[in-house]
Amino acid sequence: MLTGQRRTLILDILRRDGQVIAKRIADDFGLSEDTIRRDLREMAAERLLTRVHGGALPLAPELPDFSARRGVSPDVKRQLGAFAAKMVQPRRTVFLDGGTTTAEIARHLPRSFAFTVVTHSPTIAAELEHHPTAEVILIGGKLYKHSMVATGAAAMAAISLVRPDIFFLGVTAIHPVHGLSTGDFEEAAIKRHIAQCSAETYVMATQEKLDAASPCHILPIRAVSGMVVPSDITEASLAPYRSAEVPIFAVGD
Amino acid sequence: MLTGQRRTLILDILRRDGQVIAKRIADDFGLSEDTIRRDLREMAAERLLTRVHGGALPLAPELPDFSARRGVSPDVKRQLGAFAAKMVQPRRTVFLDGGTTTAEIARHLPRSFAFTVVTHSPTIAAELEHHPTAEVILIGGKLYKHSMVATGAAAMAAISLVRPDIFFLGVTAIHPVHGLSTGDFEEAAIKRHIAQCSAETYVMATQEKLDAASPCHILPIRAVSGMVVPSDITEASLAPYRSAEVPIFAVGD
DNA sequence: CATATTCGTGCAAATTCCTGCATGATGCAG
DNA sequence: CTGCATCATGCAGGAATTTGCACGAATATG
Structure with a gap:
């Protein structure tokens, strides 16, 4: 450079x-x-x-x-984002879910080598406007404004056409019993589909996600290859994943 | 060599x-x-x-x-954007091109009734995050970072599946002889395709566009149903469009 | 005050830059 | 055709720049 x-x-x-x-x-x-x-x-x-x-x-x-x-922007998310961003290797394809935590990944993506980012979030895509080496593939569809991601049949079809190496998945809540979940049916379907198309899926979770009231639409454990969580996350929430022998990366002080 | x-x-x-x-x-x-x-x-x-x-x-x-x-010229762009936004009727579908001028349209879109916005620009989509009534359809594809729009075969195919009533087209330059043009071949192809799929196409142009050096990839006049230009735009540049009896809306002080 | 970062300087290795010169191609006048 | 000038190019060698590392000093944090 x-x-x-x-x-x-x-x-x-x-x-x-x-x-x-x-x-x-x-x-x-x-x-x-x-x-x-x-x-x-x-x-x-x-x-x-x-x-x-x-x-x-x-x-x-x-x-x-x-x-x-x-x-405004919590340090925890930044640390999680920086950690996850380091998992990206040259020439790989990474799928970034929508959300503030994955936005932190986008901000920390390495600038020293080339790779591909796929996302169905225009917000994430906009974050990468000035990234020097990332090729960005935007997944289109009907925009679900609550979380600013493309959804629907068009999005599903477009996702089917990519094979990301890593999918960084954001979740709305982690329930001690039901596990990962998100608040919208359509959104859950999309997340599941992305996970199915991806070689590996890593969950990004922050503590407040655990306090979310009701789990709604479940994402299966089997889709998860690892979790990136703050180091002070409650043990109870992670129990199902420990038993499933999912690698858990505790990040932060 | x-x-x-x-x-x-x-x-x-x-x-x-x-x-x-x-x-x-x-x-x-x-x-x-x-x-x-x-x-x-x-x-x-x-x-x-x-x-x-x-x-x-x-x-x-x-x-x-x-x-x-x-x-570059914020006030003029805002006036043009407000004018164009008023052309949007209830229940219609409007396609917004990428660019700063069309971003001004997005900011001025009516909030009192429902309509659909289609765009291949994540920046435009992000602008509409908080719009209360607009349904947003995001066109995906390979992101062309220079102007932040989705391009490529995927974008072309996705565009083919919509039939917008109005397309607001942004151009890089208007040449007195060659007419509308944009700097990138791929981008020009996308714009032409959108215009073909749309019932009407309105060009958004600001004065500095006329001073742009070299026209590159031409957009045909027949695709244009009207032009929204600042009131102080040079007559010479618009000559080809006047002869084609294209409605020209001069907006501004 | 103690510890952990972070900073600045000196130094060495690698890379890049510049100058001067030789070679070969091209054009022109005789 | 010959001789000469001009120009583009490559090469050699020394100068300058960049970069990473080491070590002690300075600074932040609890």
Whole structure:
């Protein structure tokens, strides 16, 4: 990757996220932190950003915006997203479900090699507008606005035509007995279908998902190859998956 | 290979990839890196590109990129969008092209009655997330990131399955002689196909589109049922459409 | 205050760049 | 046809840049 291009991308990320974390960028680009630090140092000298311990921020005027946004997006989701994004290998095809957690995966996808992203969420697709190396396949269909994903026969048919290596599945609730579930019948059908078409399916779950009231439309355990959960998730919720010997990745402090 | 021809190719690659790597180009052309470096050096002197260690990048204000086009003439676009949005009737199906002008249509769509929106742009679809009454059909396909629309055989096939009443078409340039055109072959094919499937096609154009340098891939006049343009648009550019008796709506102050 | 990151500097290896020069092709005048 | 000038190209060698690593200093966090 060219140095100039890398710095342009850093500025893109800075504009988009309101912050840049040296370590994360280094991972994304597949370079050492030293290189990124040197970039940040020199870009700070050119008044393109302000240097801070751990990374960089936009120039002074945008600072309040940053602090406001900071509280909104939970760190847990970001950590889960970063973890899952590291599972993506060169030339693979990854299917990203809709939702805020999978959106974090999209933001952390590696930028140092090429791969393909398939998604039925226009929101996820929009996130990837500035990704330098990802090829994006958009699955169309009737838009289910509640969760902003394409559904219906057209979506089912389009999904049948891809064979993703990894599917990152977002769920609405995990019930100690019934397991994974989502609130809409149509949505559940789509998720099941994607899982069937994919070689591996990894569930992304955050703690609040466990507190969701009623499980509705069940997703079968057999479809799951692994789960990415915050480290403080309740044991009871995961019981069915432990017994099924599903790998569980506990991420976070 | 002729030197001039080689340099033209280098510029093509630069436009396509957003970067040029000296080593790779040298391999592709079967020439030494020195030759390529000399090319890059001299093309940089002619202000055709910016030289960086390892290759070259486009000039500082990157070629008309989707994100860069944002906010070019916001007020005019908003007026055009509001005008076009008023053309939407209850229970009709409207196809929204990708682009900033059509995004303004999406923002102004009526909220008092139900209708259907079809689009192959995830950005447009995301705009409609909170619209209370619009049903959104998302056309999928390979995402062409430059303008953020789905393209390819899958998109063509999906478009064939809808029959929009109105298609709001965005164009890259209007040439006084050649007429409507867009910069990408694939994109032009998609636009033509949408127009063929739609009962009516209305062109959305802003003044800066007329100043665009070279028309590339032509869209036929017969596909156009009307044009929505700012009131200060140059007469010359619209001449072909006046002679074809195409209704022209001049919007603005 | 203790611990864990993060930072900065120096250094070495690899890559890329530039300069100067030789070679070969082309064009032109005699 | 010959001789000469011009130009594109490749190559050699030294300069400059980039990058990663190591180690001690600085900083954040509890």
